[in-house]
Amino acid sequence: MDDVLAKDRKISQRLAENERILRSLFNNCFDITFRPFFPSDAPAALLVYIAGLADTDKINNELFRPDTPSQWNSLFTDIHLSTVASSDTTESIQEAVEGLLQGQSVLFMEGRPDCYFLDLKAKNGRTIQEPAFEQTIRGPRDSFTEQIEVNVILIRKRIQSTKLKLEPITVGSISRTKLIIVYLEGIVDELVLSQVKERIARIRTTAILESGYIEEMIEDVSFSPFPQMQVTERPDIVSANLFEGKVAVLTDGTPNALIVPMTFWTTFQSAEDYYERFIFASLMRWTRLILFAISLYLPSLFVAITTFHSQLMPTNFLFSLTAAREGVPFPSVIEALLIEFMFEGLREAGIRLPKATGSAVSIVGALVIGQAAVQAGIVSAPMVIVVSMTGIASFAIPRYNMSIAFRILKFPMLILSGMFGLYGVTMGTIALLVHLARLETFGVPYLSPVSPLRPEGIKEVFIRPPKLESKRFRNLFARLRGKIGDEA
Template sequence: MLFGQKIRKSTPPQKKQDRLPFTLSDVPSEVSCDLKENEKNIKRVFEKCSDFILRPFHINGEIQALLICIDGLVNHQLVDEIILKPPMYDAPPKGEGGSGEFAQERIPASQVKNTGDFKKVTEAVLYGEAAIFVEGKTDVTLVDVKGWTMRAIEEPETQTVIRGPREGFNENIRTGTAMLRKRLRTPRLKMESLNIGDISHTSVVLTYIDGIVHESLVQEVRDRLNRITIDGVMDSGYIEEMIEDAPYSPFPTIYNTERPDIVAANLLEGRVAVLVDNTPFALVMPANFWNSVSVNEDYYERFWMATVVRWIRYLGVAATMFLPGLYVSIVTFHQEMLPTSLLLSIASAREGVPFPVIIEVLLMEITFEGLREAGLRLPRQVGQAVSIVGALVIGQAAVQAGIVSAPLVIVVSITGIASFTIPDYSAGLAVRFLRFPLIFAAGTAGLYGLTLGVLFILLHVCGLRSFGVPYFSPVAPLTVSNLKDVWIRVPWWSMRRRPTQPGSKNPVRIPAGQMPKPPKNPGGKS
């Protein structure tokens, strides 16, 4: 009320009903024989699409036709040479009829097909194919002329090797399938295609080796993929979270890799892989904990050296997870476990530190993780320098300022170095994350709390499953025949049978008698 008068609220003018967004249901499902009607419908579908190309032309100078494609998804040279040039300039063959004969006889392309479904035409154009509408014909000719720009095949940065193949997947799914075909040249390598994403329509390929993999595993993966309902898929991580067995567990129950040799080796063991378009990372299932600690180079080097390096990685996993908590528990509750000289050295180093040991450890561990993340996200030229120099400078400054002790800096440094020995990034994240609850448990109840935390982690890991396969197999449950590739890596001629846990139907992969034998007459003497 203003000056005793009631203010009358003005009502906004009624707006006209907004036009609903266009959908494919607004166009007829079948292609019309009227070219003008088809042109009108196709323009409605690709309204406000600046990269849409619509090219009218004539066949043999008489029949009207219409070419549609998406700029950037097609190879313009192929469009000009194999689609537009033959019907416009070359002499027609005798007895030429409809568009079906036109597709087979006049277009020099390997992948040519016809369809009368308007929605299939739209989907094909969005996948990089060119569509040809012909006046008076209800079938549309689709020509595969994909030509988008893609990254060259390069060595994966996340899984480098000294000895082994140097090529990895790129973002093109057909390049990935071809790299698998190059390694497994058999028609038993099956590849099932499907699209996921209501808007993105991302191409996904389910691949396995028929006769080795168990059908129930393939069917389970197929069912989980078909159950996914999402608007778009930008990376294989989307699919991984939608189909994994334990989404709340820190441990990854699906193995991801960008190396085709690793995928091929897992397929030969009876596993299933999923390739996703627009990402170089493939998914392999079922997975177990030991896959995350082993690398493909273990099978390219001699077996005894691969075993030694594998044990170094196991020690790295143990140090990453348990060393900070062990330091907190001993220094806080169990000083009697240390030698007197070492205890006096640690006590003198911590004399001026104002924080309890647990706060001191958490402060340094969080700082180290922040430096690691900064080194990953910064430009490559400065990222490594920032992470290394930052750790040295901050550690030295913290010791001189009396905020942390020198022994703790050594413990945190050893923990950080040990974490780099874990080859799988996802498993490394889980191990690095779990050391913080163990630090709290050790700071609360000493070695008793640390032991309870370790038992809880072991119970959790032993209870996990990946597509029906125990995550900690073949250790829990124990399968003695499969331990030859867990704690040690036996020679190839001793790994005669495939792992039994994935349920392989063809367990024998190497016949007996493959052990190398020295010559009976050394030096060629008779």
């Protein structure tokens, strides 16, 4: 009924009629404020705003605070309004309502078939703080906030160019959430950009409350455990990816930005890689690759070898392991699943508990439960060590949403290893590689540039090359690719 009342309705020249329509639309809304004014030498006026969204102090102190009656005449002129706040006009009731819901103040005047938008929004958002999940030792310390205007400013500060384009889109029939598509003109992949616009335009929903809604609605494969969009709270990461031709999507009300397309190898790249010297950054990138393999394969390999392939272990290590497992009532696979489940429970509890007690509970819980379980003979000490190493390795992955995928996949890997040994681990790895090879994100292969192979981009996967590469360094990679030129 409200939508029908506002849709295609023009603003009346009669002030009372406009007030009646707005009061009907905002029925049972205590925060809507109507302030009529009846100056002697100017037409009657009505200021409408939503308390909390509009800056009432600025309205009272700057807009409507005449010291003498003669100031009422100039108060309602276009010149005065433009000096108080950036203003615009509309003749549509629906546009006026949308402006009110976005925090703007609307000024109606008797005898005029339009109204003014006064940009007097309240600044109630969270201040700019350090990133909570993507912390670095070296580099910028600012992060996005819930205010989309602030997030745009943080990107503008880093890319001061007219090539930076920001296209706003409103999504959600009721929530009317504002999205901004960000890209660099002339650098962006036009195919990716067109797909982003097309998929967002196809969204039909009542509410968008967080960027996760957008991520799930426009991704290629919903049932894949792997994330297909990079989620970041750092404006420097967004700016760097824009220079690589990618597209970012900002969502009002959330401190995270979505970056597309995402590949598997961006998982192991941290913002700090490009602020430190390339030797240290390359070493850390290899360390993350090794820790990724540990987080995914260590429990399953341990179960497979101890259960089916004990001949692969050195004799002394086998005797030590057998002595440690003496008295444990469960087979290795059940033991590993039990400890992994408890570890995940402690990790989840540490996140949900208050910050003051969460870390203490998770650490004390792991120590007490692990030690008590070993002493009671329920689990073995080597299995506790393996699960602990797996958990620590998963924390080293820079992308939290990708670490979730590895945490999920290690459970089917454990089951396969408990059923078929190393053959099960091999089958699981082949199935995983097939899935990754078939997966695409906005038309870009997920394993690119490794599969399909692109020699010019392969070095960025395993190392962070120096920004000013020497001729010797370039020739080295040319030899590795087998494409050394005559100049060498």
